[in-house]
Amino acid sequence: MIELRNVSFTYAGSNRRVLQNLSLEIARGESVGIIGPTGSGKSTLCYLFNGLIPHHFSGKFQGEVLVSERNVMKETIESMSQIVGYMLQEPSLQIASPFVESEITFGMENFAVPVDKMDKRLNEIIAELGLEHLRYRATADLSEGEKQKVVLASILAMDPSILVLDESSSMVDSTSKNDLVKILTALKKQQRTLIIIDHDLDFLAKIVDRVILINNGSIIIDGATDSVLTNNRLLIKNGLIPPIFPDLFDIFQEKKLLDDPLPLSLESARKIVQKWLP
Amino acid sequence: MNYITVDRVVFSYRRNETLFDGLSVAFSLGEQVAIIGRNGSGKTTLVKLIAGMLRPQRGRILINNETITRKSIAEIATQVGFVFQNPNFMLFTNSVEKELALSLQHFKLSKQEVKERIDETLAFFDLTNYRLTNPRTLSRGEKQKVALATVLIQDPKAIILDEPFSGIDMSQKLMILQYIQKLKQQDKLIILITHSLDLLLTACTKIVALQNGQIAYDLPLKEFFADLTHLLKIGLEPTDYLSFITFLRKKGLQKDAIEKEEIIAFLLECALK
Incomplete structure (x- = not known):
């Protein structure tokens, strides 16, 4: 559905390469979370999917972006917007x-x-x-x-067959956030491709199956949600705070009081406590 | 003693649709208050009324026992600072230092005094190295910090933060939280609007919960969270963290334990049993 080949980008007027030789593939119906510290290149990466880069943001662009078998370079933002729904941060x-x-x-x-x-x-x-x-x-x-x-x-x-959400959960209340989880889960079942940037890793954990961590414009890790979001060391090393439950239970793994993998969901956290205190 | 008093305020944006119909609430110095409620419950409207950006149709608002009816927004701002949701709306110049100096222009201070205040504020926010940096080139979290600094340099007794955590990553959220904690020691009144329920647990001591333009609860934080039906009654679903705490309470966790360290200590007890 989406294919990036050796993409690099530098915004006009800057000399920092925001994306560095990035390659990745996202299949139809996949749900992908994109995480990384502020300024890591997450939003820039998503601007590629509907042609905002290079058509709206000028700069030095290299590589190739294919979305739904179309070369984004040769399309317009208007034509791409029929395929890709993009929700901005503000x-x-x-x-x-x-x-x-x-x-x-x-x-x-x-x-x-x-x-x-x-x-x-x-x-x-x-x-x-x-x-x-x-x-x-x-x-x-x-x-x-x-x-x-x-x-x-x-x-x-x-x-749209592809939906890109950039920090769209940041201003909604806790109930609406849960509603959003339900809506996005339903969209996932309709085989729509979801790409979600969010600082709330607990929110992401409930929706996406795959997580890509980027920092300084490069992919640090690209894997299953359970494995990436419980990799506390790697998250911390890249300036992120782990989700709530991996964070709470970290010390138990360190002290070898936990045989199970680190819990990511409320359900798995409860199960661990149930084992301790039946 | 109350520093801000909202007294039987009536306010509506549209005819025939009253948002506040005689709303009363008071805030004292030294309190850290979180205003919570669903989207559209009136949180931002309430603080905009306090800051003089909106004016009540009936009722009055007192700051330090004086009515603000005839005061300008700029006058009120010297008593009650306001940090907007979006820091981009608060930054105008091309250096952090100028940004801070701009905030002091109404104060008739000597050059030396201005310099001292700027130095002090930069140090407080660990921004000394950013003195000459253009705020536009900073990350959103850092911009938020500069915006907060431009408000605090005016030394208001009270400060309102409207969703300061949106659009920034967790480590920057914790950084902003640290400065809020640091302010606690200065006996200021802090009013925080946020949807991040987990974050306000460590930042605040009191909860004012709004529902459909009415004060549903005005309680000490621990008392409010001792019973999660309080949240549900104002239409807010608990976060996973709060649900987990509720679960742990059934396993013997004390009702007033809500901070992460307390939870880990309890879990350790469980694991070692």
Whole structure:
């Protein structure tokens, strides 16, 4: 679905290579988390998937990016946006309409989706994301967390086969975050490709099957979620704090009080305690 | 004594849709208060009213026993500092030093005093080496720190932080948290809005929980978290960490133990049994 071949990138006006000779493949239907400390190149990497690099951000670009068998270099951002839904870190930058309803249909209108089909999709998406209470509100009056949900709705309305989320859980409350986990898990089941950048590793652990850790523009490790997110030493070495349960139980592994692997989920943490105190 | 008093405030963004219908709440110096609630519950609106960025339609707000009705935002800012969600909205100049100097321009200080305050603030935030750095080139977490410094250099008695942890990685979150802890020792009033429930556990001593524009709870932190139904009642689901604590309580963990060290100590007891 996505293939990067020896990609390097340097932003115009800078002499630091943000991405360094990066190669990777992501198959259709995969769910991938991209992690790394602030400034490691995570967002830059994701700008490649819909052509924001090189078409929007100028700089020195090398290598090849293929998305859905198309060479991103030869496509436009508009054509890519029908395949790749991209949710930016700051929802305010992505809201174009004065009202929630028109915001959700904005993308569909641009691609001349017939009105009856558009209405049907609007209703579906509002129900799916539980946005009934926001439907007739002005976008300017929404809280940041609400804006984030509306942006997600407008992206999903376009039915993209690849969804890229850049820090989209950072401003939503704990309940909405759990809702987001459910929504993304459902999208995963529909065989959509999910690429999620998030600083909340516990949130990622619940959704993605694969995690890529990048630092200084290079891939440090690319593996199964369970193995990468419980590798405390490697995470710390790369400026990250391990997820909650691997962090809490780290000392037990060190003291050889734990036979099991480090727990990543609430469920596996409970099981360990159950064993200790049946 | 109350430093900030919100007294029967009525406020709405739109006609026929009242957000606050007589809201009252008070904050004292030396408190670290977390305001929590669902998206859209009125958290940011409440602090914007306190900072004078929004004005109540009825009721009044007192800071240090004076009504703020006729005060400008800039006047209020000398008493109550405000750190926005997005640090990019707070940075205007091309060096950290100028950014800090800009915050002091209303204070009629001598050059020497300005220099001293800047030196002090840079040292407090470990920013001495960044004195001449352009804030725009810093990472989001570092920008957040500079934004916090520009507010604190004005030495307000109270400081409001609106979602200071969003968009930054955990190690930078912990760094911001460290400075909040450091401020605790200065008897300031800290008001923190955040969705990161796990982080506020170590930063705060009191919880003000908002629901649909009303104060649902105003409790000491440990009392609030001693019973997780408090969270559920305001529509917030507990984090995995809080759920785990609830589970451990059934295994004998004390009700007021919520910090990581306390949990590890309890788990160690369990493992060695």
